[in-house]
Amino acid sequence: MIHRAIAVMQKEYKFKMQKHVIYVLTTAVESFIFHIRLKSLRTPSFFAYGGYSPFESDYQKNDFQNKDYPEDHNDNDRFYEEFKQSNSAIESDQIQEAFDFDEYERELKCADRYSNCASYAWVCKKTGSSYRSFQQGCRKTCGFCKPDAPPAYVSARPGISLSKKRDIMKACLDAHNAKRRLHQHTPSMIYSQKLADRAQTYAEYLRDTDKFDHDDFRGYGFDKSIGENLYWSSSRIRTPEDAVASWYNEIKNYNFRTSASNGGVIGHFTQLVWQRSNILGCGVATSSKGTWIVARYEPAGNTRGAYKANVHPLKVTSGDAFFDNKDEIIL
Numbered sequence: 001m002i003h004r005a006i007a008v009m010q011k012e013y014k015f016k017m018q019k020h021v022i023y024v025l026t027t028a029v030e031s032f033i034f035h036i037r038l039k040s041l042r043t044p045s046f047f048a049y050g051g052y053s054p055f056e057s058d059y060q061k062n063d064f065q066n067k068d069y070p071e072d073h074n075d076n077d078r079f080y081e082e083f084k085q086s087n088s089a090i091e092s093d094q095i096q097e098a099f100d101f102d103e104y105e106r107e108l109k110c111a112d113r114y115s116n117c118a119s120y121a122w123v124c125k126k127t128g129s130s131y132r133s134f135q136q137g138c139r140k141t142c143g144f145c146k147p148d149a150p151p152a153y154v155s156a157r158p159g160i161s162l163s164k165k166r167d168i169m170k171a172c173l174d175a176h177n178a179k180r181r182l183h184q185h186t187p188s189m190i191y192s193q194k195l196a197d198r199a200q201t202y203a204e205y206l207r208d209t210d211k212f213d214h215d216d217f218r219g220y221g222f223d224k225s226i227g228e229n230l231y232w233s234s235s236r237i238r239t240p241e242d243a244v245a246s247w248y249n250e251i252k253n254y255n256f257r258t259s260a261s262n263g264g265v266i267g268h269f270t271q272l273v274w275q276r277s278n279i280l281g282c283g284v285a286t287s288s289k290g291t292w293i294v295a296r297y298e299p300a301g302n303t304r305g306a307y308k309a310n311v312h313p314l315k316v317t318s319g320d321a322f323f324d325n326k327d328e329i330i331l
Contacts, residue, residue, distance in 0.1 A: 110139065110140050110145035110146060110147040110148065111139070111140050111147075112137065112138045112139065112140045112141050113137040113138070113139075114134070114137045114138055117137070117138035117140070117141035117142075118141055120134065120138070121138075121141055121142075123135065123138075124138065124141065124142035124143070150217045150220050151205075151217065153201045153202055153204070153205040154198070154201070154217050154220055154221075156201045156204075157197075157201070158197050158200040158201055158204070158283070159200075159201075159204055160200060165193070165196065165200075168196070168200075168240065168282055168283070168284050169191050169193075169196065169282070171239055171240040171241060172191075172240035172244070172280065172282035172295065173189060173191050173280060173282075175240050175241045175243075175244035175245075176189055176244055176272060176280055176295075177189055179244060179248045179272060179273060180272070180273055182314055182315060182316075183273050183311075183312045183313065183314055183315065184312040184313055184314070184315055185275060185312045186273055186275055186312055187275070187278055188278075189277075189278050189279060189280040190278065190279055190280070191279075191280055191281065192279050192280065192281045192298065193281070194281070195222075195226070195279060195280070195281025195296045195298060196280075196281035196282055196283060196296070197281070197283075198218065198221075198281065198283075198296065199281045199282050199283035199294040199295065199296045200282075200283030200284070200285070200294070201283070202215050202218070202283060202294050203283035203284060203285035203292045203293065203294040204283070204285045206230075206232075206285065206292045206294070207285040207286070207287050207289075207292050210289065212230065212232050212292075213230075214228055214230065215228060215294075218296060222298065224298050224299040224300075225298075225299045225300035226296055226297065226298055226299075226300055227271050227274075227277060227296070227297035227298075227299070227300030227301050227302065228294065228295065228296055228297070228300075229243070229247050229268050229271055229272065229294075229295040229297075230292075230293070230294055230295075231243035231246060231247070231291075231292070231293040231294075231295075232290055232291065232292050232293075233290050233291045234289070234290045235290060235291060236286050236287070236288070236290060236291060237291070238290075238291040238293070239284075240282055240284065240293060240295075242293075243293040243295070244272065244295075246268075247268035247269055247271075247272050247295075248268075248269055248272055248273075249269070250264065250265050250266050250267075250268055250269035250270075251269050252264070253265060253266050253269075254266045254269060254270065254311070256311070256312075256313045259307040259308040259311065260307070267302055270301060270302055270307065270310075270311050271297055271300075271301040271302050272295075273311055273312070274297070274301025274302070274310045274311065275309070275310040275311075275312065276299060276301065276310055277297040277298065277299060277300065277301045277310075278298075279297070279298040279299075280295065280296070280297060280298075281295075281296045281298075282294065282295050282296070283296075
């Protein structure tokens with residue numbers, strides 16, 4: 001009897017050991033597969049932006065595909081204040097630095113750094129150092145932070161009439177598609193009034209607050225990423241056609257052979273003709289201080305590594321494809 005009891009105990013111990021070994025091996029394989037998948041996650045490169053700095057800077061010569069430079073917001077503020085206080089009668093146009101979606105998405109206070117965190121949400125509940133890098137990169141999905149509440153202009157109604165909305169739609173859409181038709185493999189855009197209403201309330205916000213900066217909340221309520229071009233002029237009679245012409249003028253700085261900048265600003269032009277950005281919405285606000293124009297694009301362009309596939313050469317090379325306006329100022 002004693003020998004039989006010992007045999008039974010040995011059998012049970014062996015069975016438990018086998019279960020433990022199987023569990024350890026399963027966990028190891030699961031961890032290995034996860035790390036292989038983690039390498040496939042798209043991690044946006046961090047441009048030394050400290051806070052939110054999705055803009056190209058004069059200092060970085062807009063070669064934002066290859067270089068990381070900090071943005072000096074104080075220079076923007078100084079320029080704007082000096083211009084408003086100057087007695088010069090010369091009209092001047094100002095274009096905000098081009099928006100780069102990768103930096104914007106990275107630096108929001110509560111956002112995921114990886115593009116497909118939702119697909120791996122199950123990892124959020126895992127424990128152990130092997131999963132920590134993923135959880136830190138998917139802070140929003142894992143519930144480790146609380147997104148900021150949107151400002152009032154996000155839910156505000158546009159302060160313009162229906163007929164004015166139609167005028168803006170026609171002017172902005174026609175101007176964009178006229179430029180896009182100059183390029184190979186670049187489809188015309190369609191207009192989204194939802195996107196336009198948000199662009200309009202933000203243009204009115206910029207006018208009312210006398211500011212000129214990109215909207216951190218432009219993607220709020222949208223499933224896809226939202227790109228943005230901004231334009232300001234001291235003239236009260238500027239139009240979407242003027243803004244589009246200024247943005248498109250950056251074509252002279254774009255090298256289609258290398259899909260990169262020749263040394264100047266390119267981000268407004270590339271967003272304007274970005275192949276996958278096929279939905280448009282625009283807003284226009286005016287005051288005695290000038291004209292603010294906001295264009296929104298869905299999905300956002302200017303994605304690192306995708307320029308060659310989305311910014312196509314002209315159908316016919318022509319010196320009339322762009323013009324040079326010396327009254328424009330690009331920050």
